[in-house]
Amino acid sequence: MPQDPNDEPASVLLERIKAEKERLIKEGKIKRSKKSGSSDTLHYENVPFEVPSSWVWCRLEDITVLIEDCPHTTAKDEGKGYPLVRTPNIGEGQLLLDGVHRVSKEVYDKRNVRAVPQVDDIIYAREAPAGNVAVIRENEQVCLGQRTVLIRPMNTLIDSVWLTYAMLTPYSRNHLISKATGSTVTHVNMASIRPFDLPLPPLSEQHRIVAEIKRWFALIDQIEQGKADLQTIIKQTKSKILDLAIHGKLVPQDPNDEPAIELLKRINPDFTPCDNEHYQNLSKGWATCRLEDIVDYEQPTAYIVNSTSYNDTYPIPVLTAGKSFIIGHTNEVEGIYSNLPCIIFDDFTTDSKLVEFSFKVKSSAMKILQVKKGIEIDFVAMFMSITRLIGDTHKRYWISEYSKLVIPVPPHAEQKRIIDAVYKAFTKLDTIMESL
Structure with a gap:
């Protein structure tokens, strides 16, 4: 100065x-x-x-x-x-x-x-x-x-x-x-x-230096607060996009699409749509079912890591469905899950993650999920990412409650359009987030 x-x-x-x-x-x-x-x-x-x-x-x-x-x-x-x-x-x-x-x-x-x-x-x-x-x-x-x-x-x-x-x-x-x-x-x-x-x-310049530093620090604090506010807005925007997606309001319907009911009847000829007040104004061509109607689960016992001596140089990630997600890497070559993509589901917290790479797991406190043919796993993952069950008791949720949740299902072609629209929007939001 x-x-x-x-x-x-x-x-x-x-x-x-x-x-x-x-x-x-x-x-x-x-x-x-x-x-x-x-x-x-x-x-x-x-x-x-x-x-x-x-x-x-x-x-x-x-x-x-x-x-x-x-x-x-x-x-x-x-x-x-x-x-x-x-x-x-x-x-x-x-x-x-x-x-x-x-x-x-x-x-x-x-x-x-x-x-x-x-x-x-x-x-x-x-x-x-x-x-x-x-x-x-x-x-x-x-x-x-x-x-x-x-x-x-x-x-x-x-x-x-x-x-x-x-x-x-x-x-x-x-x-x-x-x-x-x-x-x-x-x-x-x-x-x-x-x-x-x-x-x-000089003493006068000491005072000027302090005043200038405080001015810049105040500006930086404003920028940091603005950054935090924008990050919050981006997270809320993503959640809103997903909400619109699973309610049929993100992309236009195409009357030429095969109705979802036909898809669900191919999966199970005896299928009967669920009655659910939450989805009573369902978009044309959509249907409702329970998650268990379109999702199969597998216990992760065969994929549990034997040693927790993790090392970042090892090739195979060890996963948890919680916030940590990748908790380490292992060099074990047996019991690696590779039927991809899949969804891992925390049986206690109801957190879930879509996974597209081979992995092992930390413990048996999760389910590994696969969807039926004709159902896009990305669409199911979107629904699960904004649908949580949080109870007061420490119990396993998939079999008892979560699998019974009603999910709105769009026609297969619309599932793909929704996934494409969501990922394009998320890519733009992620670019903004990375630039902050």
């Missing part, structure tokens, strides 16, 4: 900070830091990158009055009291205090004996994982959790929100984490944090 030539140079700001720190030290309000080296030189020969002429390179300890490591002991969640800020509660710029652990006044006093966190203080996560930084923005007394560092910028001379963003930049994160030590759990040492080099802008 453009520099303002009227800004007080950062070199002058740094001298003012130095003078103010000396005053506070003489008054006994802060202690002199134990520096690892001199930071009086404001211009380095080998700086990490060039900065505007009004900026200056400095060390973190030069612009702060406190950099304090947290107690190394853990504190148990007591359910009430003071928020205990642990590394999971340190977000990117702000504290995440929903569901935070809480501790008593006694624990609070013991843990904060060396430094009491204040509004505008910064908390840095140095482990598990290292790198997140948050500023205390609310007037809430928080307690330091394990693996955190309390950083207090020089009041009124350093914008704490700017410093938080500065420590969240890729340069800062990478620089500090590159110095992390430890094999099982890596952590950033205090000796790396205090002398950390960072570019300091």
Whole structure:
């Protein structure tokens, strides 16, 4: 962003900070830091990158009055009291205090004996994982959790929100984490944090940077919310398309199509259409039947995987009909289901999936479904995808209830037209979803 030539140079700001720190030290309000080296030189020969002429390179300890490591002991969640800020509660710029652990006044006093966190203080996560930084923005007394560092910028001379963003930049994160030590759990040492080099802008520009970042973040939040809203709309649109499809309202009827009743009588000469109020205004040429009239089921016992030692490099997917769908891959060569396509049906949740590739299954808690000749399996899968039975009891649904559900059946030719229309619409919606 453009520099303002009227800004007080950062070199002058740094001298003012130095003078103010000396005053506070003489008054006994802060202690002199134990520096690892001199930071009086404001211009380095080998700086990490060039900065505007009004900026200056400095060390973190030069612009702060406190950099304090947290107690190394853990504190148990007591359910009430003071928020205990642990590394999971340190977000990117702000504290995440929903569901935070809480501790008593006694624990609070013991843990904060060396430094009491204040509004505008910064908390840095140095482990598990290292790198997140948050500023205390609310007037809430928080307690330091394990693996955190309390950083207090020089009041009124350093914008704490700017410093938080500065420590969240890729340069800062990478620089500090590159110095992390430890094999099982890596952590950033205090000796790396205090002398950390960072570019300091004039105070006025710090404020402008914060305002600009907040403006962009607000815009990004709007975009993200709009994206989430559009994703919800797309899901609702897909559901509506399927609803129109199974009610005969998605594609026009063709009077030359063979009526569905003829198709169902070929499947079963003794077939009698079902009476169902839900489909009383059925489209011309359509008929109703129960799912069991047009769907055969098979128990998956012969296809259950023997070992759950899955590996993504193995060729055969292992399926569940629930949300996970593909839960892993196996290299087993026996008991592979390959009569495709088919529908897998979760006998407990009534979730279902259309499957067009060979697979094995996780357990016997499903049915494998095939449709009768003359019935398009894609059409049945569409009906099942928006038709769920959810009960209070943990029971198997296919034989007892789900197979008894009434399904509207269009003429065979219209089944194909419906499938084609649905997939074309879904392809366009998926393209929009992928571009978000």
